[in-house]
Amino acid sequence: MANLLLDDGTIESDLGEIVRELAPLGIQLRHYDPGTSLLFPNLVDQEVLTESERLYILELHNSVFEFIQQENEALWSDLLNLHPGSPNLHQLIATYGRYHTHNAAEPLYVLAGEMIYGFVRPDGSQVQLLIQAQDYLYIKAGVEHWCSPNGSLNFKAVRYFANAEGWVPKYTGTQMSDSLNKPR
Numbered sequence: 721m722a723n724l725l726l727d728d729g730t731i732e733s734d735l736g737e738i739v740r741e742l743a744p745l746g747i748q749l750r751h752y753d754p755g756t757s758l759l760f761p762n763l764v765d766q767e768v769l770t771e772s773e774r775l776y777i778l779e780l781h782n783s784v785f786e787f788i789q790q791e792n793e794a795l796w797s798d799l800l801n802l803h804p805g806s807p808n809l810h811q812l813i814a815t816y817g818r819y820h821t822h823n824a825a826e827p828l829y830v831l832a833g834e835m836i837y838g839f840v841r842p843d844g845s846q847v848q849l850l851i852q853a854q855d856y857l858y859i860k861a862g863v864e865h866w867c868s869p870n871g872s873l874n875f876k877a878v879r880y881f882a883n884a885e886g887w888v889p890k891y892t893g894t895q896m897s898d899s900l901n902k903p904r
């Protein structure tokens with residue numbers, strides 16, 4: 721389940737409150753447990769997946785989450801699999817760890833591990849959202865955000881694509897707030 725860290729140091733872990741807080745920013749958060757995790761109980765520990773395992777997991781979730789693809793007019797999906805040995809891990813962290821937008825919405829469903837997202841509120845303050853297994857996150861096109869895996873460096877998610885450039889970042893130059901990291 722997700723947690724939201726506000727810039728006054730408050731941590732919100734009630735899903736309804738987090739949803740209410742993020743909605744004005746163009747962000748949806750939902751939690752789905754379709755039971756598929758029972759088929760892959762060791763997914764977080766299994767860092768490397770074979771091509772047939774990737775396809776199996778993807779096809780299973782594509783059939784369960786057909787409505788997510790329809791909602792997003794998604795043309796295709798892929799399985800993002802990050803782990804400490806991922807060859808492109810540092811590149812991905814450098815690419816997505818600065819404030820950026822995308823020209824298409826960013827929908828993803830988390831299978832395992834955790835990811836931290838940063839968002840800017842309408843009043844200019846910043847929040848950090850931690851998402852975990854079975855969370856579904858939807859970021860509207862053009863919404864400023866950054867993201868990074870946490871210290872475990874483990875993250876598996878199904879990403880949905882509406883067009884080929886959808887996940888290409890456009891940097892906005894907004895600096896990450898350090899007020900979230902100040903001792904209180």
Ligand SMILES: CSCCC(=O)/C(O)=C/O
Binds near residue numbers: 812
């Ligand atoms: C650090 S890879 C994850 C990419 C991602 O989820 C995202 O939101 C990019 O904007």
